[in-house]
Amino acid sequence: MKYSAVQYKLYGELTLVLRGRNVGQCLGLLQQNGIPLRFVRVRNGVGYCNICLRDFDAVYRTCRAHHVRFRIEGRHGLPFWRQRLWRRKSLAVGAIAFLCVVYGMSSVIWRIDVTGPKDDEGVNEIREAAKSIGLYVGQRKSQLADPVKLQQFLLKKAPDFVWIGVRTTGSVTTIQAIPKVEGTKPLDQTPHNIVATQPAVIRSVSAARGRVLVKANQYVRPGQVLVTGNLADGQPSVPADAKVMGEVWYTSKVAVPLKVVQKGLTGETVQRDYIAIGSLRLRVWGWQEPHFPASYERDKITDWKIGNITSPIQWENVRLYEATQSAENYSMEQAKSSALDLAASDVRSQMRGEGRILGQSVLHEQVTHGTLYETVLTRVEQDIGVAAPIPAPQPKQENDTNSPH
Template sequence: MSRVPWEHRWRGAVRLELRGAFVARVLRDLHAEGVPLYDVRVGDDRCSLRIALGDFRALVAACRRHKVRLRAVERIGLPFAARRLRQRKVMWVGPVLFLCVLACLSSIIWQVDVSGTDDEDLVREVVAAARENGLYVGAWRWNLPEVEVLQARMLDHLPSLVWIGVQLHGAKAQLEVLPKIPAQPPAPAAPQDIVAAKPGTVLKVFATRGDVVVRPGQTVQPGQVLISGRLGDSGVAVAADGKVYAEVWYRSQVALPLSVVQQAWTGASVRRVYLRFGAWALHVWGWKQADYPRQVTVSDERDLRVFGLRLPVGWQSDEIREVEPRRFALTESAARKEALRLAALDVRARAGADARVLGQTVLQTQVEHGKLYETVLTRVEEDIGTAAPLPAAAGGPGRTAG
């Protein structure tokens, strides 16, 4: 059967079956009148064909002239679909009701997000200020004030902010804030030294106040003065300040199993689909029970969008996967690389995030009872300076800079 052209789908067409002794005469008359016929199949005393809806009257007249009976097999196209819809008015209720519900739900704020700060206390203050001014989950969009008015009112309630922006994307409200930069603490006024907090070899010294008393390459011990708060021969006492970067050594003990047991997916799974309305989810498909001894759930959420507008309705697909414990073995070389990585993580946790790893040396390694034991020496560059009160001068209290 040939493909129905778009013209027939748009203007309508009819698939017919003709019966009678003079079917051939009917086809000859239609051909003489220039009526196009499609999918013509001729038998002994019958014929099947497709004809455009506009040429149907000519076919009926030819059948009457030659006393040929006809029967409609299929009605194709938009005119017949529109006629069926007019006859079944109840079918319009569902789509119209669905569109009304979507319009209603899209007019409600379903989500309020705050960006621009990681301070949870400030986020709670911003959300509370938005609620006081009518912006909260469940609020109607048409009841909200103008965006400029809302921003100004919220900024009056939040003196810790420099600026706040409100953007409404469908059912989502995005609040972008810019907190005030806290004032820099004043430089310490009390005289002080910068001393070593831990042993190390000095690499670089950056002094903003005070006299540097160490040099690069010098090994220092805890408590040793690095930047003095007494200025030269004058003995004027100031609050020394600066950074002293030194090479510091850390020793780490690492124990790593050569074989580990992890949960692996067996390939069996059950999928369930939910229709989400805000925070509610309606189970619509996938009813098979997941009777697995061990299982994990992988979720995928997708929002519905119409012309780029995000609707408060979406799909949620949960895949429940069966897992089983499986043993994975590590080669000794891979285990040693992993041990070095773990040692570096341990050192960064002890030295601080600003520390920079310079190198690592394995002091001792041993494989025993299915585990790799290593002792790793890690060299890092870090600021070892810390403030310490300035000791009193030998001849009496030092003079303080005015």
């Protein structure tokens, strides 16, 4: 009877080393008796062959009848694997338990991400709606409804959103929501003036409503009325509406090093995975030690929770990157150009509303300890007007005709 390769693995296979005067005769007799032999060879009076575990008794009787001694050199196949595994019961039980835990944890929702809402109130509304329909951290994925039904239920529970999408990837559920567009806010109809917010020289005035009190190239101070809501000829006051562009000045102090040390990545990385149990970390993958001395780490650790309780078992991924340092020297021209760019960025962060830079002038320049220090004056054109209430009219003082002279 011949065996296939799968049958040899299933029934078990033995590698025998035979010694004796009648080794060749014994091997020939085994083949005549229909016992399959594999990898048969005889060298210097020593025979080698592989047999199926099922034929071991017949081989034993034949070798003993011909006074041939044999030794088992190798054991292969499922019966021997099962025997080895039984000897290490604790390890096998631990591996099976670990696989069961991993499978159980992978079938549970561990994190819910909400994207789309602009504020925490909208995020909380989505989370409460999801929790009310059974979508929460710790829920089994098999208990979740169809994504289309989840979207419909969420839209009913969260009416402030026009569309909600649900997608589950692994143990993470992502909820994408598009809030409804708010209606146009009514214009402020309270009469008011437009006043200057800072010192400036007027460049242009575009008034849609109100009476203009300034003109181009006029210098104005903070709080000065630019466009008033008080109309002439005794007409009722109106809310002034105007765009007043003025030239404003900003002073910025910047510092630019002439030599910069930069770090760059070479692309060499080493990855490691750990199971974190409390403060204990057990490495389960990535045994390669980095061959590069200069590196930095980037850690990613899960946030698995069961309900509101954080799981003591977490998965941590660590990547080690090789980093190199390089020094770059800047010329004075490059440093001055960078100083002007920094000053422009500083001005843009201070500007109120839209504006444009008209020009820059260096007031002071000094190089100390390898660093360029500059004081830069930046001229900016921007809207300097802001709404302000109209002051109440002052009561007129009547002349007292009975006062003594």
